[in-house]
Amino acid sequence: SQQGEEDPQALSIQEGENATMNCSYKTSINNLQWYRQNSGRGLVHLILIRSNEREKHSGRLRVTLDTSKKSSSLLITASRAADTASYFCATDAGNNDMRFGAGTRLTVKP
Amino acid sequence: DAGITQSPRHKVTETGTPVTLRCHQTENHRYMYWYRQDPGHGLRLIHYSYGVKDTDKGEVSDGYSVSRSKTEDFLLTLESATSSQTSVYFCAIREDGGNYGYTFGSGTRLTVV
Numbered sequence: 495s496q497q498g499e500e501d502p503q504a505l506s507i508q509e510g511e512n513a514t515m516n517c518s519y520k521t522s523i524n525n526l527q528w529y530r531q532n533s534g535r536g537l538v539h540l541i542l543i544r545s546n547e548r549e550k551h552s553g554r555l556r557v558t559l560d561t562s563k564k565s566s567s568l569l570i571t572a573s574r575a576a577d578t579a580s581y582f583c584a585t586d587a588g589n590n591d592m593r594f595g596a597g598t599r600l601t602v603k604p
Numbered sequence: 605d606a607g608i609t610q611s612p613r614h615k616v617t618e619t620g621t622p623v624t625l626r627c628h629q630t631e632n633h634r635y636m637y638w639y640r641q642d643p644g645h646g647l648r649l650i651h652y653s654y655g656v657k658d659t660d661k662g663e664v665s666d667g668y669s670v671s672r673s674k675t676e677d678f679l680l681t682l683e684s685a686t687s688s689q690t691s692v693y694f695c696a697i698r699e700d701g702g703n704y705g706y707t708f709g710s711g712t713r714l715t716v717v
């Protein structure tokens with residue numbers, strides 16, 4: 495069963511706009527990770543946030559984590575057409591069974 | 605992806621035949637994983653390995669077996685392929701210790717007819 499649930503399932507925006515994706519999960523975690531997947535390719539690790547962290551930045555990416563609400567968000571600022579992809583959150587409970595959500599499909603229109 | 609390769613990239617096989625997928629890494633990472641990806645389900649863990657000859661089951665292990673005789677190779681075998689095993693299979697590796705992300709291979713698209 496999935497641990498993370500992404501919302502929305504699909505998101506379409508114009509180039510230059512910000513994109514926000516949300517993830518909710520059910521059990522305690524060691525960390526939460528976000529991945530990107532381009533069509534027909536493998537997943538690429540974007541960012542990891544530990545359970546004792548609340549916010550993390552990497553370039554145009556900003557991730558927040560609220561362990562009391564069991565939720566996370568991924569913000570992509572100033573989006574580009576090349577950001578078009580599916581984005582997955584994954585929860586790591588430290589038991590080698592990282593659970594992935596079904597993903598958010600982001601389309602950035604030029 | 606750098607450091608991890610999967611073979612074959614595509615395969616069509618008949619129901620009831622055995623199939624073996626290969627994952628090869630050059631990173632010398634201890635942990636290796638096999639996932640399957642199906643529409644609406646995200647990725648689900650099939651089996652993983654925490655060292656040579658050390659493996660354990662994941663969420664959807666029925667009908668699959670694995671072997672790891674060398675650090676660099678992790679094989680996934682479908683004992684007798686069924687149509688429900690039509691999927692995209694991904695291998696992933698991870699460094700030892702906590703709080704590391706996974707590096708994924710490019711996937712194997714398997715069709716069972």
